Amino acid sequence: MVGSWASSPLGPFADVMWADPAGRRVLLVPSDRVGGYVSAVYRFDEVVVVPLAVASCGPALDLEAGDVRLHLEAGPGWRIPLRRLRPPAVTRWVEGPIARLALGVRTYGVSPSGVREWYCADEYRRVAAARASVAGRGLGRLETRWAPGGFGFSEPPRAPAIVRVRPVLVDPSGGLDAVVGW
Numbered sequence: 001m002v003g004s005w006a007s008s009p010l011g012p013f014a015d016v017m018w019a020d021p022a023g024r025r026v027l028l029v030p031s032d033r034v035g036g037y038v039s040a041v042y043r044f045d046e047v048v049v050v051p052l053a054v055a056s057c058g059p060a061l062d063l064e065a066g067d068v069r070l071h072l073e074a075g076p077g078w079r080i081p082l083r084r085l086r087p088p089a090v091t092r093w094v095e096g097p098i099a100r101l102a103l104g105v106r107t108y109g110v111s112p113s114g115v116r117e118w119y120c121a122d123e124y125r126r127v128a129a130a131r132a133s134v135a136g137r138g139l140g141r142l143e144t145r146w147a148p149g150g151f152g153f154s155e156p157p158r159a160p161a162i163v164r165v166r167p168v169l170v171d172p173s174g175g176l177d178a179v180v181g182w
Contacts, residue, residue, distance in 0.1 A: 001149065001156050002063055002070065003038075004054045010037055014054040016065045017042065019149040028052060028065040041169060042151040043112045059125055061162055067135040074162045077125030088168055091120045103161075109153030118168040119154065127160035 001017045015038050016028040027044040029035040035047040050066030059077070063070040086095070092108035099105050099121070107119050132139040148155045157163065 001151070002054060002061065004056065008037070010034060014052050014063075014065075016052070016063065016068060017044070017149060017151050018068075019147070019151075023147070023150070025149060025151060028068065040171075041111045041113055041115045041117075044151070056162075059162070069131075069133045071131045072127050072160070072162060073129040074125035075128040077123055077162075079123045080121050086120060088118045088120070091118045091168075095121070104158040105156070106154040111152045114172060116170045116172070117153070120166045120168070121163055122166060123164040124157075125162045127162060130160065 003015045003017070005013050005015075010033060013030060013034045015030075015034060017025070017038075018028070019025050024046065025044045027035060027038055027042070027047045028050050029038060029047060030049065030052040032049055035049060039047055048066065050068075052065040053063070055062045059074040061070070061072040061074075088108075096107040099107050103124075105119075107121075108117065110116055127142065130142045142160060144159050
């Protein structure tokens with residue numbers, strides 16, 4: 001899962017959450033500070049600081065993160081209307097059941113560290129083509145189903161997709177320093 005945060009308490013950043021075939025959860029981040037922030041919410045077996053760059057242009061996304069390379073091309077998508085008029089309660093109680101049924105995702109939950117999260121989707125595009133490699137070794141063809149990563153309460157859509165979401169994170173303990181989102 002590639003995260004490209006346009007805004008956060010740390011400023012813009014990108015990260016990569018992935019689980020290897022043995023289920024080991026790895027977080028790739030551009031700095032220790034970002035690694036600390038993301039791992040305060042989600043669970044990983046290893047956090048690795050690497051040079052990390054994400055570029056997104058319309059329906060395409062390119063990622064370089066250490067030895068990881070990824071190129072995604074998405075098909076036509078749809079924008080979800082009324083962006084600013086959808087409060088977190090709508091994301092949880094209205095969009096949640098629809099997203100669970102249609103995409104296999106949850107829009108509200110509590111992370112393993114106790115952070116309350118809402119994921120409000122603004123745009124969805126299913127991936128039509130992809131190339132990925134680790135240390136120059138290709139990862140094979142695009143799959144439409146994979147094993148859960150086990151990072152937090154929600155997983156990516158069942159079919160690979162580029163989804164523009166606005167996360168809202170609320171840490172009741174105050175450990176994140178800020179509420180992120182909306």
